[in-house]
Amino acid sequence: MDVRKVPAPVKRVVHLGTRSYGRLTAPRRMTPSFLICGGQRCGTTSLYRALSAHPVVLKAVLHKGVHYFDVSYERGMSWYKGHFPTHRQADKVREKHGVAAQTFESSPYYMYHPQAAARIAADLPGAKLLVLVRDPVERAYSQHHHEVARGFETELDFGNALALEPARLHRQEDKLAADPGYYSFGHQHHAYRARGEYARYLSVMAQHVGRERIHVVESEKFFTDPEQTYDEVCAFLGLPTDLPRPEFERHNARPRESDMDPGIRRELRNHYATHDDALITWLGRVPVWRQA
Template sequence: MHGIKKPEFFIVGAPKCGTTALFICLKQHPCIFMPSIKGRQCFADDILGDLRVIRTLQDYCACYSNSRSDLILGEASVAYLGSPAAVRRIAAFQPGARIIIMLRNPVDVMYSEYSQRIYDLREPAKPFEQALQAEKLGQLSEWRQKGSTVIGLGRRETVRFSHQVRMYLRAFDRSCIHFIIYDDFRRDTDAVYRDVLRFLGVRADFQPEVKVVNSNKRVRSFTLQRWLHHPSTLVRRIAHLTLPQRWRKIRWRFITSSKFSIRTSPTARTNSKAVFATTAGA
């Protein structure tokens, strides 16, 4: 693939750790080019399979074909952190790639990810400890089996950060890997952003427009949300003909709230920490 434009850096995850916010900030930088949409997921064929947005290297590289030659190219896909295939394929595709890994308290990642799945109707609403126990017993919900997940791993596998980081340290030189802790990014976004720019070797004086993205959402009415997600054909046609576009968007404001809603007891949180302690370093 000599002469074809390739990304030079990869934001590989983890999910719910600020990767979207960083993607948006980097995309605004005048010296950086990133695809219009985050999450191409091309290299994570082992855990996503046919759910990948882009499946061939030809289509993947086409995303960068119109970029200027003086820009640094990058990508962000959270599935890559937990994907052994992605580590191998990225290293073979771009041996000198720079890797950005964003990490967070693993228990918070599990809760936040579960909240998002509930909101997206990929899992039925129930206490988190019940969902965790069901997964332990191999009882994945019918909704999860039918739909895709943010990354195609179980909750425990998703937060095995020690193992995941080791995979990247074996495949890439330590100087090519930049770590970001979510709490630091949230507390001082500007400072962390400038550290990333210096790591990438671009001017660090650019000021991006920072917005809150992908905040945890609470569903006020699961019945109403399910109906709006999967309306009958007749209802869909009537709504399209009678409701202005702005009212179709406002519907989500009515049924959702940007607050974390999965209620958990102190015991449940303690149990989640125990689960992480037994799997994180495995």
């Protein structure tokens, strides 16, 4: 059966039933050994697919992103564990390959939600975190197009959406940090400029989980040299690198010039200058998009 042709209401019923069963069997299920935490519109789906193809990696059931540590934390750990494979499945992987299986999920909003890092540190104390970064100017423009396409953004003009951002985000991070049950649609979907300030979010994550548990990947490097980047990620995660790699698609090193207004591009480039400088300490070099 082609699942893409299954009506949405039927999919929802199936997913609900699977999650309910997963919750009941939570003690028999794995917990993630690593997470893809962000950033949004930075190639997380591509990295998720590549790692899902690794012979000793078992991906989350149903969805690549569970969104537990950001918007579903009140559901509890049994609900979360219900999204992952069983230890029996992991045993089969160990029997076949001689190494322990790992499981993971990818929820890019984890990087930005004020409470996510502390929750991850408390509930997954040994988990490693993967973060992808991308030219923040192009990332912001891509996110706006994405939110418009999904119907989450009614302001079709990118410049106007940027102008609205301060009002939309006013005190939202403070409210999210203070109230575990608070949800902000604007913070999740309309933070175009803020999302590219990578270093400040990485700093917060490091305070909670430790810098040694965070690996940062430039999406431009992943797309142009996927084999090396993939091997570096596998080494960080403790995954065998002597097993067959997935098939990779190669992309241009530089993003295509979008039809963004030159004035907006220039303003954003200036805005991100100090944030890009702060990112050098994480990458060990000047970001690709800042290189001549």
